[in-house]
Amino acid sequence: MNVTRPAARGLSAALLAAAVAAACSEPITSTPQRTRNMTAPAMSRVGIPTTDEHVFVLKGEQIPANFTARVAARGGEIVSAQFDIGVVVTRGLSDVEAASLAGTDSVARDYIGRWVPTPDEMRASTAVLPTAIDATSAQPPFAAAFLPLQWNMREIHAPEAWARRSGNLKVKVAILDSGLDPDHLDQNGIIDVASSVAFVPSVTGPPAWADDNLHGTFVGGIVTSNNFGTAGVAPDVTLIAVKVLGANGVGPIGAVIDGIVYATKARAQVINMSLGLYLKKDTPAAGILLSAMTRAVNYAKRHGVLVVSAAGNENKDLEHDKGYVELPCEAGVQICVSATAPGDTRTTYSNYGRNAIDVAAPGGDGPPSVTNWILGPCSSHVADPAFAGCKNRVTYILAAGTSASAPHVSGLGAYLDAQFGGHLDASLLIPIIERTADDIGPRGPDPYFGNGRINVAKALAVGSFEWDKNRGNIRQ
Numbered sequence: 001m002n003v004t005r006p007a008a009r010g011l012s013a014a015l016l017a018a019a020v021a022a023a024c025s026e027p028i029t030s031t032p033q034r035t036r037n038m039t040a041p042a043m044s045r046v047g048i049p050t051t052d053e054h055v056f057v058l059k060g061e062q063i064p065a066n067f068t069a070r071v072a073a074r075g076g077e078i079v080s081a082q083f084d085i086g087v088v089v090t091r092g093l094s095d096v097e098a099a100s101l102a103g104t105d106s107v108a109r110d111y112i113g114r115w116v117p118t119p120d121e122m123r124a125s126t127a128v129l130p131t132a133i134d135a136t137s138a139q140p141p142f143a144a145a146f147l148p149l150q151w152n153m154r155e156i157h158a159p160e161a162w163a164r165r166s167g168n169l170k171v172k173v174a175i176l177d178s179g180l181d182p183d184h185l186d187q188n189g190i191i192d193v194a195s196s197v198a199f200v201p202s203v204t205g206p207p208a209w210a211d212d213n214l215h216g217t218f219v220g221g222i223v224t225s226n227n228f229g230t231a232g233v234a235p236d237v238t239l240i241a242v243k244v245l246g247a248n249g250v251g252p253i254g255a256v257i258d259g260i261v262y263a264t265k266a267r268a269q270v271i272n273m274s275l276g277l278y279l280k281k282d283t284p285a286a287g288i289l290l291s292a293m294t295r296a297v298n299y300a301k302r303h304g305v306l307v308v309s310a311a312g313n314e315n316k317d318l319e320h321d322k323g324y325v326e327l328p329c330e331a332g333v334q335i336c337v338s339a340t341a342p343g344d345t346r347t348t349y350s351n352y353g354r355n356a357i358d359v360a361a362p363g364g365d366g367p368p369s370v371t372n373w374i375l376g377p378c379s380s381h382v383a384d385p386a387f388a389g390c391k392n393r394v395t396y397i398l399a400a401g402t403s404a405s406a407p408h409v410s411g412l413g414a415y416l417d418a419q420f421g422g423h424l425d426a427s428l429l430i431p432i433i434e435r436t437a438d439d440i441g442p443r444g445p446d447p448y449f450g451n452g453r454i455n456v457a458k459a460l461a462v463g464s465f466e467w468d469k470n471r472g473n474i475r476q
């Protein structure tokens with residue numbers, strides 16, 4: 001996400017002060033909360049090898065029964081084992097030991113990187129809701145105090161849908177990110193606490209999945225909200241926190257893979273990954289790690305789960321840049337989302353490419369202001385003391401980036417699925433979302449907007465027709 005620090009102003013100045021950048025998985029010997037403790041400093045978005053973790057991609061997606069013993073015999077341990085996709089993450093093996101153990105299977109040292117901006121890189125002012133507010137129950141989106149400032153919701157035609165259709169609490173969106181905030185006024189009560197989990201524990205919890213970075217809270221608030229401050233795309237759906245990044249936005253690829261499988265088994269209907277990491281294609285490890293993530297994404301798709309990823313903010317041509325692969329955007333069957341600026345124009349930062357971009361959604365661009373960027377809640381658990389003001393649980397921030405674009409699409413997917421009790425399969429959700437997008441670029445699919453900028457009202461209207469025509473195409 002893009003970041004800057006505007007001059008601070010009070011809430012009476014229409015929030016111009018707010019600104020900021022931006023059955024479960026089956027571990028053999030450990031629980032998700034203790035598998036990884038990321039204390040590494042912030043680093044580049046280009047992935048680098050971890051110190052002692054390896055990702056095994058096993059042929060036939062089968063994990064041998066004696067695999068744990070074979071790892072232990074070489075002085076290592078299992079971090080996680082995903083039996084349904086044949087992917088295992090180990091710790092404590094050398095490259096030679098890992099290669100010997102793999103035999104004819106594939107193995108690569110896991111890569112770690114900064115998937116999102118860190119709070120240390122964010123310079124921001126904040127603004128809070130009025131203190132006199134009745135927070136006894138969630139409100140309809142039209143009641144959100146800052147809705148007049150949410151140009152993004154108007155641009156995707158969400159208000160037209162809100163006027164006619166509600167959501168469904170049974171529909172769940174897993175936010176694979178830095179966590180969520182169960183205490184923020186606009187997230188309290190809409191998180192499935194029992195299903196939420198941490199693969200990289202919070203340093204400011206409990207809970208272990210509390211958002212100590214603030215990125216995940218912002219992203220989740222775009223999907224859905226209690227609608228006191230900002231409105232979310234999908235009314236009355238539920239969030240699941242799947243914390244795969246630490247307070248500095250850093251995490252290994254293995255944690256993201258584990259998170260995808262976990263969210264699928266937790267019966268999420270949608271998985272949102274406002275994440276991005278580059279891998280150099282000229283290394284064998286890149287192909288192996290891409291294969292492992294592709295298995296995870298396709299596993300979710302086979303189980304009817306809609307996977308949505310951010311395209312990334314480097315203004316890269318993902319179609320013709322042969323040097324790098326962007327994860328998770330380029331892995332498996334999913335929707336990869338580019339960003340639009342106000343007025344349905346291109347942004348200066350969004351990645352693009354016909355092979356990668358499926359649809360576009362608002363991400364914001366230009367000088368930081370409520371007319372250019374996206375509003376969302378700030379986590380009260382953020383670790384950076386520069387954001388101590390967020391601890392009041394009623395603070396909001398402003399951001400720009402494809403991290404904001406992806407949850408608009410995830411919200412649409414959840415809202416559409418909610419019309420049918422959460423029974424629509426991803427194989428039906430994807431074409432509806434793509435086909436109902438507004439073609440705002442060159443005629444037909446293009447490298448910058450894919451099939452177009454999403455249209456919530458149009459998608460829900462077409463979805464009702466498709467449901468009548470394809471009643472057999474539902475999640476079992």
